[in-house]
Amino acid sequence: MLDILEHAIDKGRNLGATYIEIRGESGFVEYIQMEDSRVAALTQRLERGVAIRALADGAWGFVTTGNLELLDKGVSDAVAMAKAAARSRKEPIKLAEVRAYEDVIKNKPKRDPRHVPIEEKIEYMNQMTKTIRDYDPRVTAVTIKVRTSSGTKYLVTSEGAKIQSPTLLVWTLPWASGKDGIRLSAARYEDATTDEGWEFFERIASPEVIGTAVAKRLKQQLDGVAAKSGVFPCVCGPRVIGTLAHEALGHLAEADITMNSSFAGKLGQVVASEGVSMTDNGIDMGRVGVSKYDDEGVPASRVEIIKDSVLTELLTNREYAAKINHRTTGNARAESYLFPPIIRMRSTIFELGEHSREEVFEGIKFGYYCTDFRGGQAQTNASFQVGIQEAYEIVNGELGRPVTDLSISGIATDSLYKIEAVSKEPFPYDVGRCGKGQEAFVSSGGPDIRFGAGGITFGGKS
């Protein structure tokens, strides 16, 4: 496919574009959904398509098509559309200079998901269903989703970049429902790899591990007490603090959002309590969301968003790096050939601190320990919300009763100053799907972090 794309770039050179980029994709994609042991969807497909992006006269034109015969026409259409868009622009779009890489990246899944028999995949889901049902007699319904993909993507640009890289996904999401008397509730769990093959489901995310994780959360929803409303001290565990890093801070540090967000103009300034550092780590190979190059061919990097409490760096693509005079960080990502690349996070974490676990919880008379999330959302005024599906009361520094669904919120620019302790204990990462007009698989995490009263607001029952 690289040759076909290169040929199309060559043909487009005399059309008047300053930059042309073609991303091609081909591969196997599969979706299976099981509802109470019934296979509700089982689709395997071979997907192929191209995305053409042209910068001409200072504006973008973008064409996506699944028909490779329309490639040359797509290039000329993209250039023509860019020129049409450019008529209205006052300030032309420029791209930061980067080195054009030629590279072929290989991955080595032990068991490529496309070669794993369907029967084995269904057995995986049946086993998970059984694990969940066996965990608690109150389980009433179980839905399990499995997505896999395995293919290759190609990037060719008019500047000479020529990169071939693998696409790989092995993903599962169980949803368990339960009933106790008139009380209905539900819990979810999610895990994925973009680095391993089906062996991930044998080695790490086995039906027993994932099934137990979701069933345990459902049980706590059915047994838990309602959370109170108000402002309490709290400790956010790795799965929640990671989501908070992503929602509350990561989005505000995406250069296309930062320019008008509450972080605008704060580069170089203290934005958090002492000892707080937060990173989007694009070179932590093997983590979900991490790849060697981004979808503009820029090498991914480690971005120190907050370093020792100071807002230090932002996440950029080539356009915004030029616009704000910042280095390129390799954060341009596209869901697939159906979308243009935009600034996205990769693996976003709070760095380890210096406190022991005891010190993090010490002295909290009443508060909450939030350990798992059910989605979150950010806004430009720095307001964040994280839905919590697993939490416990903290009473006199000790963990108490589990609580039912609640959500936490705050204004990130205020909450960061309320951080009182950051654990030094290593933490597990979690996997999420971020929506910013298109889907991106990301990972996040962080150590236990304690917020003093006033940092986080709890939306429970008053």
Added chain:
Amino acid sequence: MVKEKELLGLCSYIISTGLKAGATAVEALAQSQNELETDIELSEISSVNQKIGTEIAIRLYIGKRMGSAFTNIPTKDSVRDAVGLAISAAKVTTEDADWISLPQPQAYTTIEGLWDDGIAKTNPSEVVDLTGKLISKAATSEPGLVLIRGGSGTSSHTSAYTNSNGVSCSERGTTSYLVEAAMAQTESGATPLVVEYDVRRDLSLDMEGMVKRVADWVRICKTKVNGRSGKHTVIFHPQAYAPLFGYTLIPSIRGDNVARGKSKIADKIGDTISSELLTLVDNGIIPGGAATSKADDEGVPRQKTSIIEKGILRSFLWDTYWANKMGVKSTGNARRNMRQGLVDISPTTLVIDSGAREIEEAITEIDHGYYILNVQGAHSSNPESGDFSIVGNPAFLIENGKIIGAVDGLMVSGNIYEVLNNIVEIAKKPIKLFSWIGPEFVAKNIDITAKE
């Protein structure tokens, strides 16, 4: 874009190929689209985008074993390969004892206004001009307003559905839209992003109205005030209740969730589940609706289904599989995820009946309350329990009968069925969103937690 007749031809070919290959029931849905859009970033047109493509989804059964497939290449060779994949899947999957049949033929009603030649002929320059006009109007609509994102777009599509029971239908449609997402800097930071849009089946887009609404909201957002925790009267704008209902009430009226014990109101047909002021209809044939069409994604005619009538639960929404299993009739609400092959149940346009008074009159009677324009985190609600805990943002404080400013970090929590029972007024003027048409409603005793 592939013509309806060609799509029908491909679908018929899929049916005959599938039957020859050993399937006992086969269906195919083919959709072809041509979308044109412009993106605004930071008050300038950033990009013009075009998406041209065809998607073909196949579902077939061998006895009671199901397999499905997808292809984006509209040729006989490609769909034959896809049928092969679906057959292979059906051979190894487990039997579904509950499956009865694909849809049977039914008569379709004629729906006017689905197609507009003007939209179908739109070229990139015209879309750019429309977006340019939006940028100019927004620039002068309110001091300090920054148009962060937005744009305009048009879309034309054709679709065809056939199955081995003799159902065969095709249709074509167009839509156009305008969207504006804007904010302003304030002394203490920034306002939340305010989003408004207009979606039509022709080109009669109301740019003036949209720009004015955004400017009005951003103006109020510039004044920051503090909220007060407690139980208060709250006005929900459709932009706020659409996602909130979408993740709580709506999953509970889906027939599959009713059948699987995942709906809290599964046994409540005929019972009062909300204030008698509330009447909610799913209207798949409403003129001008973005989701209005001749048939759903299984070729079943779209219809109007009463869900809540004056507070009484009247019906759930069904596709063919779950309707057959539960002994009822499909309400024409099947939605097919083309690439994933999953057919599930989805509302079309949800319509809430209007009340008697303008919302401004209701506001004058509130001493202390909140107006929630939009929310954060509706997707983290618990659809089974109906519990939600979200942030109202933008959210406005009402004091002494007037909206006086925006509150940051205002949490709204509770249970959706309590909210339904606490509705005390529904406003007069319907507001049209993509999949909802309804006025604001006023609810009392809503749990509010204000940031200290």
